[in-house]
Amino acid sequence: QVQLVESGGGLVQPGGSLRLSCAASGSIAGIYPMGWYRQTPGKQRELVALITSGGTTNYADSVKGRFTISRDNAKNTVYLQMNSLKPDDTAVYYCNLRAYIIYWGKGTLVTVSS
Numbered sequence: 001q002v003q004l005v006e007s008g009g010g011l012v013q014p015g016g017s018l019r020l021s022c023a024a025s026g027s028i029a030g031i032y033p034m035g036w037y038r039q040t041p042g043k044q045r046e047l048v049a050l051i052t053s054g055g056t057t058n059y060a061d062s063v064k065g066r067f068t069i070s071r072d073n074a075k076n077t078v079y080l081q082m083n084s085l086k087p088d089d090t091a092v093y094y095c096n097l098r099a100y101i102i103y104w105g106k107g108t109l110v111t112v113s114s
Contacts, residue, residue, distance in 0.1 A: 002026040002103045004095045008080075009108030016112075017083045022095030022105055024076040033098045034071060034078040038091035038110075045094065049080060062088075085112045 008020040020036065035050035049069035050058040057069055068081040078095060090112045095105040 002028060002097065002099070004097060004103055004105035006093075006095050006105045006108045009093060009110050011111045011113065012085055013114055014086055014112055016085050017081070018085065018110060020080040020082070020093060020095075020108065020110075022078045024078075024097050024103070028076055028097075028099070030099070031073050031076070034076075035096050035098075036069065036078070036080045037094045037096065038089075039094070039107075040091045048093070051078060082110070085110075087112050 002024060003026050004022055004024050006020065006022045008018055012018050031053035033050060033052045036048040037045050038048050039045040046060060048060050048063055049067055051069045051071050059067060066084045069078065071078045090110060092107040092109050094107045097103045
């Protein structure tokens with residue numbers, strides 16, 4: 001029974017910043033890859049950033065240089081620092097954890113608008 005609790009979403013103006021957090025709790029016996037995905041209506045969910053248990057990262061081309069993913073293994077928590085936000089970043093952002101099965105958070109809405 002794994003639960004992912006997300007926080008940090010909200011409304012931000014273009015050019016602003018947000019920091020998303022996702023804390024995993026429950027029956028977790030190890031350290032697993034975690035990541036952030038996003039989705040808008042009518043579009044497929046896309047990978048934003050991924051981080052392995054050892055700290056190796058991967059980013060979508062659209063966010064490279066602006067977003068940074070990090071983690072605290074002791075807390076099984078992953079973060080997404082989002083800078084220089086633009087309207088195209090508006091989406092529901094989902095946290096996931098890849099163990100024997102894949103767990104998803106409920107999503108947090110990020111709206112970039114004036």
